[in-house]
Amino acid sequence: MDPEEFRRAGHAVVDWIADYWATVGQRPVTPSDPPGTVAAALPTTPPTTGGEPVEAVLADLDAIVVPGLTHWQHPSFFGYFPANTSGPSVLGDLVSSGLGVQGMLWATSPASTELETVLMDWLAHLLDLPQRFRSTGTGGGVIQDSASSATLVATLAALHRASGGRWRDTGIDRRYRAYTSTHGHSSIEKAARIAGLGSDGTRAIDVDPDTQAMLPAALRAAIEADLAAGDVPAIVVATIGTTSTTAVDPVPEIGAICAEYGIWLHVDAAYAGAAAVCPELRWSHAGLEYADSYCFDPHKWLLTGFDCDAFWVADRAELIEALTVLPEFLRNAASDSGAVIDYRDWQVPLGRRFRALKLWFVLRWYGAEGLQAHIRSGVRLAERFADQVRADDRFELAAAHPFALVCFRLRADDDVNAALLASVNATGRVHLTHTRLAGRYTLRMAIGSPQTTATHIDDAWTLLATTAKDLLTP
Numbered sequence: 383m384d385p386e387e388f389r390r391a392g393h394a395v396v397d398w399i400a401d402y403w404a405t406v407g408q409r410p411v412t413p414s415d416p417p418g419t420v421a422a423a424l425p426t427t428p429p430t431t432g433g434e435p436v437e438a439v440l441a442d443l444d445a446i447v448v449p450g451l452t453h454w455q456h457p458s459f460f461g462y463f464p465a466n467t468s469g470p471s472v473l474g475d476l477v478s479s480g481l482g483v484q485g486m487l488w489a490t491s492p493a494s495t496e497l498e499t500v501l502m503d504w505l506a507h508l509l510d511l512p513q514r515f516r517s518t519g520t521g522g523g524v525i526q527d528s529a530s531s532a533t534l535v536a537t538l539a540a541l542h543r544a545s546g547g548r549w550r551d552t553g554i555d556r557r558y559r560a561y562t563s564t565h566g567h568s569s570i571e572k573a574a575r576i577a578g579l580g581s582d583g584t585r586a587i588d589v590d591p592d593t594q595a596m597l598p599a600a601l602r603a604a605i606e607a608d609l610a611a612g613d614v615p616a617i618v619v620a621t622i623g624t625t626s627t628t629a630v631d632p633v634p635e636i637g638a639i640c641a642e643y644g645i646w647l648h649v650d651a652a653y654a655g656a657a658a659v660c661p662e663l664r665w666s667h668a669g670l671e672y673a674d675s676y677c678f679d680p681h682k683w684l685l686t687g688f689d690c691d692a693f694w695v696a697d698r699a700e701l702i703e704a705l706t707v708l709p710e711f712l713r714n715a716a717s718d719s720g721a722v723i724d725y726r727d728w729q730v731p732l733g734r735r736f737r738a739l740k741l742w743f744v745l746r747w748y749g750a751e752g753l754q755a756h757i758r759s760g761v762r763l764a765e766r767f768a769d770q771v772r773a774d775d776r777f778e779l780a781a782a783h784p785f786a787l788v789c790f791r792l793r794a795d796d797d798v799n800a801a802l803l804a805s806v807n808a809t810g811r812v813h814l815t816h817t818r819l820a821g822r823y824t825l826r827m828a829i830g831s832p833q834t835t836a837t838h839i840d841d842a843w844t845l846l847a848t849t850a851k852d853l854l855t856p
């Protein structure tokens with residue numbers, strides 16, 4: 383494909399995406415075909431001769447792929463957490479793909495590294511993160527592919543610290559422990575397992591049954607019990623916005639405990655961190671000055687397409703020391719001078735995409751005010767939905783809704799609630815997911831698509847309320 387052919391095909395693809403976005407709200411949110419439908423519609427072998435026009439691929443996208451998609455950008459997609467994308471994000475990603483640079487070292491693409499460093503400082507400013515995370519001091523930020531990777535990297539740095547630097551050479555030589563609440567994300571246990579802590583290496587700390595937030599006293603008790611048994615507490619992962627309910631762990635109290643015992647504190651704000659672009663929601667970041675590392679996912683709720691996790695450390699030297707490996711073939715004068723950042727030392731893989739570009743496009747297109755408007759719209763719509771639940775005696779709210787997730791259920795047993803979820807999802811008009819709270823089946827309504835309006839919320843509520851009527855009528 384020469385540049386002129388690319389130009390022509392590229393216009394067709396951009397038109398296709400624009401048409402998709404303009405009409406996505408008219409599609410069923412989820413596919414209904416049985417497993418294997420998409421695979422069966424595809425040839426079993428690749429084409430021998432090339433030259434198929436992009437139009438033919440787009441036609442197959444329309445005929446085969448799109449009907450088999452769950453439409454995460456649909457205004458009535460309310461499952462999991464949102465995975466926003468946006469025009470500027472896609473355009474930034476397109477430029478990144480077109481440039482095709484590798485930013486593993488400063489020397490392999492200086493502008494890629496320097497733009498990322500500046501943008502991470504911009505983001506820190508936007509969220510009003512503590513000064514200790516800024517690259518102008520001892521800290522700094524880096525883009526990871528996901529919050530899961532951020533937690534893994536934090537765990538490795540924590541092991542480096544907890545072992546007094548021996549971990550690099552000796553591996554796991556003691557029983558190291560990770561701590562998170564019973565509502566901490568599964569990626570925390572996975573990171574601990576990958577790091578070699580074993581399947582019992584992660585302590586699940588009890589939460590307050592009313593707020594689902596970690597109990598600091600239970601954390602302290604677990605740490606002291608482990609110390610008494612000769613184990614080494616390595617990392618505590620506190621969550622701002624848990625996956626089940628968006629509970630906010632008491633980071634000030636947890637941070638004070640970590641400081642007392644010299645334990646690495648990682649704060650996982652994968653979903654809710656984006657809320658801190660709004661000053662009125664920054665209460666959720668209280669205590670962050672204790673954190674050794676912090677992350678949030680612009681790819682969830684900040685209009686930046688997957689993948690983009692923003693990860694900061696308070697002391698970049700500790701992270702780099704933990705992860706650096708310098709083979710001869712990567713040696714270069716700039717790295718040797720110590721004057722540049724080599725992001726390969728801040729992550730697990732060597733190679734890295736130029737993800738800062740999509741963030742740059744997003745931040746310049748929306749500005750702080752545009753991003754605040756997006757977050758505030760989600761929060762407002764969640765309040766609207768919660769009011770509807772509250773006003774209907776057959777339903778109850780199952781947790782607080784500080785951000786844009788509403789957990790609710792029918793005042794009925796689990797089977798009825800599961801049937802309600804299955805019924806509304808089967809219509810293809812909405813898509814919600816569920817969790818269990820204190821053992822009880824609970825529906826989750828996660829709002830956050832930029833296309834979602836009050837009408838979509840009201841339609842979803844009407845569908846839920848009428849379906850409930852059918853289910854509850856004997």
Ligand code: PLP
Nearest residue numbers: 528529530567624625650652679
């Ligand atoms: N942490 C929390 C609190 C989450 O809610 C999620 C995903 O929903 C993750 C971590 C994992 O995010 P990622 O897919 O970026 O690894």
